[in-house]
Each structure stands twice: as structure tokens, then as C-alpha cells.
Amino acid sequence: MKILAVDTSTSAATASIMEDGRLISEYILNISRAHSQRIMGIIDDLFNKSGIRPSEIDLYACSAGPGSFTGLRIGASIIKGMAQTFEKPVAAVPTLDALAYNLYNCTGLVCPILDAQRNMVYSSLYTWEKGSLIKLEDLEVIPVEDLIKHIKKKSVPVTFLGDGVLLFEEDLKKGLEEYYAAQADSLLPRASSCARIAMEMYEKGSLDTYSSFRLTYIRKSQAEVEYEKKQNVELQNMSMKDIEQVCEIENLSFRVPWSRESFESELSQNSLARYTVAKVDGKVAAYGGMWIVLDEAHITNIAVHPDYRGRKLGEKLVQALLQTAKDSKAARITLEVRASNDIARKLYRKLGFVDYGLRKGYYADTGEDAVIMWKELT
Amino acid sequence: MLKFNTECAEETSKIGEQLGRLLSKGSIVCLSGDLGAGKTAFTKGIAIGLGVTDYVTSPTYTIINEYEGRLPLYHFDVYRLNDVEEMHELGYEEYFFGDGVVVLEWADIVKEVIPGERLWITILNTKGDNSREIIIEPTGEVYDNMVKGMESNENPGC
Numbered sequence: 001m002k003i004l005a006v007d008t009s010t011s012a013a014t015a016s017i018m019e020d021g022r023l024i025s026e027y028i029l030n031i032s033r034a035h036s037q038r039i040m041g042i043i044d045d046l047f048n049k050s051g052i053r054p055s056e057i058d059l060y061a062c063s064a065g066p067g068s069f070t071g072l073r074i075g076a077s078i079i080k081g082m083a084q085t086f087e088k089p090v091a092a093v094p095t096l097d098a099l100a101y102n103l104y105n106c107t108g109l110v111c112p113i114l115d116a117q118r119n120m121v122y123s124s125l126y127t128w129e130k131g132s133l134i135k136l137e138d139l140e141v142i143p144v145e146d147l148i149k150h151i152k153k154k155s156v157p158v159t160f161l162g163d164g165v166l167l168f169e170e171d172l173k174k175g176l177e178e179y180y181a182a183q184a185d186s187l188l189p190r191a192s193s194c195a196r197i198a199m200e201m202y203e204k205g206s207l208d209t210y211s212s213f214r215l216t217y218i219r220k221s222q223a224e225v226e227y228e229k230k231q232n233v234e235l236q237n238m239s240m241k242d243i244e245q246v247c248e249i250e251n252l253s254f255r256v257p258w259s260r261e262s263f264e265s266e267l268s269q270n271s272l273a274r275y276t277v278a279k280v281d282g283k284v285a286a287y288g289g290m291w292i293v294l295d296e297a298h299i300t301n302i303a304v305h306p307d308y309r310g311r312k313l314g315e316k317l318v319q320a321l322l323q324t325a326k327d328s329k330a331a332r333i334t335l336e337v338r339a340s341n342d343i344a345r346k347l348y349r350k351l352g353f354v355d356y357g358l359r360k361g362y363y364a365d366t367g368e369d370a371v372i373m374w375k376e377l378t
Numbered sequence: 379m380l381k382f383n384t385e386c387a388e389e390t391s392k393i394g395e396q397l398g399r400l401l402s403k404g405s406i407v408c409l410s411g412d413l414g415a416g417k418t419a420f421t422k423g424i425a426i427g428l429g430v431t432d433y434v435t436s437p438t439y440t441i442i443n444e445y446e447g448r449l450p451l452y453h454f455d456v457y458r459l460n461d462v463e464e465m466h467e468l469g470y471e472e473y474f475f476g477d478g479v480v481v482l483e484w485a486d487i488v489k490e491v492i493p494g495e496r497l498w499i500t501i502l503n504t505k506g507d508n509s510r511e512i513i514i515e516p517t518g519e520v521y522d523n524m525v526k527g528m529e530s531n532e533n534p535g536c
Contacts, residue, residue: 034444069469117471217469 001202004043004057004082005195008035008075009067009095010114010163015042016191017050017057021199025050026192035074043078055086059207061198063189064092065216066122066141067114072215083210090213091198091206099162100126100133101193102186108157109136113164116141121164122218123147140218144168148175161187233313235320238275238287240267245284246277253303255365273300274328276320278313286313288321290333297325297377299335302344314344318351326377333377336370338363348373380525382512385536390416390501390510391423392534397497397514398427400524401479403449408485408492411501416510417483420501424481425451436483441468450478457484465491497521 003018013035016026027042047054062079065072072095083090099112105128113121123139139147144164148171151158160172161182173179181187201207208214238246243263250257266273266289275289288302299321304314325333336359337344353373362370384390401407407424409417418436425434430447437443437455445451452473459465465488473480474493485492495518502511516525 034446068472069467070472117475 001059001199002052002057003059003061003091003195003198004046004054004079005061005063005093005191005198006039006043006075006079007063007095007098007189007191007194008039008071009063009065010071010188012163012188013039013042014189014191014194015039015046016195017046017052018192018195018199021196023192023195024052026190028188028190030188035071039074039078054082057082057086057088059089059091059198059202061091061093061191061194062213063095063098063191063194064214065095066116066218067095069217072217076213076215080210080213083213089202089207090210091201092208092213092215093194093197093201094216095189096122096124096162097126097133097135098194098197099189100124101196102161102190103159103182104128105131106159108159108180109154111147111151111158111160112162113144113147113160113168114162115164115167119144121147121162121168123164125158144171145175148172151176163188232281233285233316234279234282235316236277236279238263238267238277238289240264242277242284242287243267246287249284249287249303249305250301252306254301258301274321274324276317276324278317278320280308280313286317288317290321290325292325292328292330295329295331297321297328297330297333299333302335314347315351318347322351322375322377331376331378332374334372334374336362336372339369339371345371345373348375351375379516380514380528382514382533384510384512384533386508387416387419389534389536390512391419391426393512394420394423395427396423396528396531396534397524398424400527401428401449402520403477403479404475405479405520405524406474406493406496407479407481408496408498409481409483409501410486410498412503415501415503417501420499420512421453421481421483424479425453428479442473444478450476452476452478452480453483454480455483456487459487462488462490494518495521497524 001020006015012028012030014028017024025046027046029038029042060079060083062075079090096112100110103110110126111123113123116122120141120143123142124135125137127134127136157178157180159180159182165181165187243260246263247260266275272291272293273289274292275287277284278286285308286304290297290299302314302317353375356372356374359370359372361367382393384393409420411417422434425445428447428449428451430445430451432445437453438457441455443453498515500513504511514525516522
């Protein structure tokens, strides 16, 4: 089993070939961000010097983010291009996990930090337990100050690594009583770590194809953040006193709306049902619900008031439903959507739902097909 | 605010070159003006002032071009963006808060994400010939000083 791994998420461009857990070759070039001009040459060198042909590679591994947007795209485009050409699978390796792999079985906590600009870092907290890496916390994008405050509360030593160390070493040293950072050989991503995780992903069967492979940028855009600040959205469980407003939205949204009584009985008698409302400034602007049957969640309805459409309320609501389903130990979640409802289908795809099949003529009013979509929650 | 009147594209470019010599790490230069106003000509001048030897072309289709000079030059043309959201998808922050100089054509389109401190340059074709009016408006001390550095410059001529 030969793996070619590439990581261009930081200022270091690195590529590696591994065969059955044996490192055959690795290249790290940390001179600037001009990866697009260099990474193909590096890969070519790896092949030439090791005598391995590109067609012999069984699995392509790519550091899939977070990290430099441009850097990630360079790595991804190369890996996708090669995987498509040679018809081989792709392992989308989380960049922060791969960094933590640089410090095998390190004691205490491992905290990779990657530059996210404007004094923020992409970060997660890990610990090693008997040779297995465990992610303790996903910190996503966090201002360095907040990270320092957070780390201060930890009672065990923390070792930092990643390009954030180069930028924020002074702040970290000043802010923390105990400060450790990985040394030059393990500070930045190494493609061999990426390849090791790819091997594990292969064993678990969690691989992608060149077309299903996606980068994870994590960062909520500044625009989204500012927009959210502007509107005061609250997500709550639906209560009886919301039903009047819910029915109003239901009537405005569907040709065959549910009756008030249906909602009432859902809330009062159906122990499988979970209903959520999104309120803007105290008024119900959207709602959605599902039934949780054993380990499957079935979304029954989702609607956004016409006055509040285009504000990402639907997305927030579905995310809240996903969270509720996960909290209720559902392993997967499904829904039906009108084949013609492009906006909704796009949203569900964005949130990880996959088309699974069609129910022909499902909607009695128009005879339209329903698309069945599923998402795995584990 | 500083104003130049130029008589031909070469002169417009030379004003850009004067500016290019003064730019420093993190400088953001926003260019505003109609199609054919001379934004790319002006940028070519900035590139020369930054010591870029590559041939500079408009990144209308690539959106960002990167050049190596005294400092890296990140040349944006956001004409094709539909929404400021796409700037976030591009990862513009890596360039705006990076190690080089940003020159942004059609800056009006993405005004929301442009930092408060910047140089705003409007190029006007008021007479309908090759002459141009170039208005340079600085915000912030760094840019005020840059403009002061250009005040005593004489028109380079065609």
C-alpha cells in the first residue's frame, strides 16, 4: 500500500511517500508561500529519487484544512488531479490532527495553532492516550488572547506547535507560566504525519473520491459574523404559545399546511417529536421539527417566514436540528424535499446531506417527486 | 487629498511608479474608475516602482495575480465577483494582512471588507481623450505620509 501525502497548509510545502507504514521519502521546503511553483517539482523529485512511478500510488492523502486558503487549494488541486487521473481514493486529513501526530505520545496536552490572521489562530486540543490521539476540544478560530486564557485553566502542561508558534511565541510565553513548543523538526506540518493518518483512515474506510473530497476552511466569514451580530436570533424548543405564529408561517409556506391541532398533538402527545423555533427579536421567524425513531431522525418539516428568507435562518435551524439529533444519539438523519426546491436542496447538501433516492409523485398537490436525502451523524 | 492630471497612459503609469516606490509591507491601494480608465496601467506603474520585472496583466479572470518584487505584489481585480462574500471564500485576509502590497481594482465592489486605513485612488476620464484625473485619498498616518512624499513630485510628462 503506497501513499502519497501532500501538505501545503502553511508556509511549509511538504510531500511524502509511505509504503505499509514505512517512510520511503519526505520533502519539506519552508522558504515561502509560493507553493504553486514548487510542489509539483517536489513530488516529481520524490518519484524520481525513490524510483516509484505515480501509477503505483494506491492512496492520495491531502491536508484538508484548516490553514491558508490558498495553500490548501494548491495541495487539494494537485491531489485531486492525480487521484482522478489514476482513479485512486483520497484521504482528507484534518490539518490539526496531522500536526498533533508530529508529537507522538507526547505527555500533557498538544495544542496545534495555525495562523488565521488578525491575531487569531485555528486550534484544537489533543491528548495522547497509550499511543492513540484523542481530540479533546475543537477550538475552531480563536483569538490568541482567548486561547491563552483558556490554556491557563489547564492543570497539565501544554505543548504548542504550528506556524502560530512563530507568530505568537512572545504572547504565549508572557501569558503562560509553563510554555513548551515543538522544536524545528516537528513544528510545522510533515507530510509523513499526514500519510500515517491517511493509513488509519484507509483502515477505517473513511476515504473520499477526488470528487467527494472537500477542504475544511472552518472560518466563518467576517460578513457572516457581522450579520449574525446584527440580528438577534434565538433558537428554542417550540412551545404551545408559539403555535399561532408557527401556523401563520405554515400557511404561508405550504400548499397543504398542517393544522393547528397537528402541531398541538405533536407537542403534547408525540414523545418522538422534537420541534425547534428560531426567533428574531422575540418573533417566530422559522421552525422545524423531526421524529427521532431509535437511532434515526426524520425531519418532518422546516419553514422560514417569507419576510425572513435569505438570512440563513434555515441553515441555523437545520444545524440546531442536527445537534438535537446527535444529542439524542441518532446515528443518521433523513428528510424529503421537493425535487424542484433547489435552494433547500443546496442548503441540505452544504450541511452534508446526500441524495439517496426518489419517491415518485410523492407530493399529492402537484404530483412532484420527493428527493430523499440522508446524512450520517457519527 | 492629492490630484494629478496626466496627458497619456504612460504618464498615468509613471504616477503609479512614484507611488510604488513608497509602498511598504501591508500597504493597501484601492483603485476605482470605469472600464478603460487606466487602473491596470496605473498598477503596471506601481509594479515597476516595486521592482517587479514580470509583465503585469489584468487579473480579471484569475482575480488575484501575485508578483515578486522588492515586496510581493498581490494584484486583485474583483470585477467578476458578485458578492463581497466571495472575498472571504478567496481567503483575501491572507493577502490583506500578509507580507506584501495589495492593489485592488474595482475596489468599490468589495468596500465592506477593505480596512479603514488605505489609499483610495480614483481615476477619471473627464475629457474623453487620453488625459486622466487621478485623485489620491489617504486614510491613516502611514498613507498620509505616503501622499506627502508625492506632493512635491512634478508631473512626469508623456
